[in-house]
Amino acid sequence: MLDSYAVIGNPISHSKSPLIHTAFSQQTHQSMQYTAILAPLDSFQTVVSNFRQQGGKGLNVTVPFKLEAYQLSTRLTERATIAQAVNTLKFENDEILGDNTDGAGLVRDITLNLGIPLATKRILLMGAGGAARGVILPLLQQKPSVLAIANRTPDKAEALQQQFVSCGNVVAGDFMSFPDERFDIIINATSASLHNALPELPAHIFAADALAYDMMYSHEPTRFLKFAQQNGARHLADGIGMLVEQAAESFFLWRGIRPRTKPVIALLKSQI
Numbered sequence: 001m002l003d004s005y006a007v008i009g010n011p012i013s014h015s016k017s018p019l020i021h022t023a024f025s026q027q028t029h030q031s032m033q034y035t036a037i038l039a040p041l042d043s044f045q046t047v048v049s050n051f052r053q054q055g056g057k058g059l060n061v062t063v064p065f066k067l068e069a070y071q072l073s074t075r076l077t078e079r080a081t082i083a084q085a086v087n088t089l090k091f092e093n094d095e096i097l098g099d100n101t102d103g104a105g106l107v108r109d110i111t112l113n114l115g116i117p118l119a120t121k122r123i124l125l126m127g128a129g130g131a132a133r134g135v136i137l138p139l140l141q142q143k144p145s146v147l148a149i150a151n152r153t154p155d156k157a158e159a160l161q162q163q164f165v166s167c168g169n170v171v172a173g174d175f176m177s178f179p180d181e182r183f184d185i186i187i188n189a190t191s192a193s194l195h196n197a198l199p200e201l202p203a204h205i206f207a208a209d210a211l212a213y214d215m216m217y218s219h220e221p222t223r224f225l226k227f228a229q230q231n232g233a234r235h236l237a238d239g240i241g242m243l244v245e246q247a248a249e250s251f252f253l254w255r256g257i258r259p260r261t262k263p264v265i266a267l268l269k270s271q272i
Contacts, residue, residue: 002033006036006056006060010040019268020247030255058091066100072098076098088250101250103135109241110213113245122148122182123184124181124183124185126150126151126175127188132149137167149171152175154172158173184210185211186211193223193224201227213237222238
């Protein structure tokens with residue numbers, strides 16, 4: 001019998017996770033199946049419980065259930081504890097292990113796939129929601145010279161700064177708080193690109209060799225990436241690489257095998 005995994009969310013029809021994990025399982029010759037589950041907004045725990053009772057081995061968790069997955073876990077990895085959100089569940093005996101692979105996926109995409117080291121770099125992280133929170137510790141573990149967190153409402157950014165200040169050089173403010181600064185890596189972790197919007201950023205914020213990275217992805221470059229290109233950013237990347245790398249991290253947690261990601265990134269890009 002095939003080991004069963006799935007991604008759970010609401011909405012879920014847009015998810016690329018089944019495509020990614022099916023490609024991983026074929027590449028690594030794993031006996032497993034991976035599906036998508038639409039969970040009613042008020043029934044996350046029930047749906048997870050049913051999946052476990054039917055022999056499910058693990059779940060990826062997407063919007064809006066990452067906090068509920070965090071609360072449901074009986075054991076948490078350090079990165080999930082700090083992110084206060086879980087995107088990967090692993091069921092072992094009576095235990096529910098909760099992990100958060102988003103930050104590791106982002107770091108692997110930037111450092112390995114794009115070949116851009118993060119050490120000593122000046123990084124601007126736009127946004128202070130769950131997507132931002134999940135990547136702060138993995139970014140700081142790469143030892144940048146500064147990590148600036150910018151949010152439309154600065155108090156949210158400042159709260160994150162207080163949480164992570166012991167982990168590295170972290171500063172915070174709103175999008176216009178750094179008008180005279182130049183950053184080497186600017187990461188858009190806001191949801192603005194979903195609505196074809198653009199956070200108010202100073203045009204001169206991109207350093208000469210800057211990477212502009214949008215966690216969202218679409219067929220066309222997002223408004224943020226177009227803005228970055230117009231204002232001197234040399235390297236542009238969307239979130240497809242991060243999506244595949246965080247999935248690979250989940251796959252490794254479940255199966256103990258690290259799949260090759262580059263062919264799967266290429267597969268996804270060809271289909272968007």
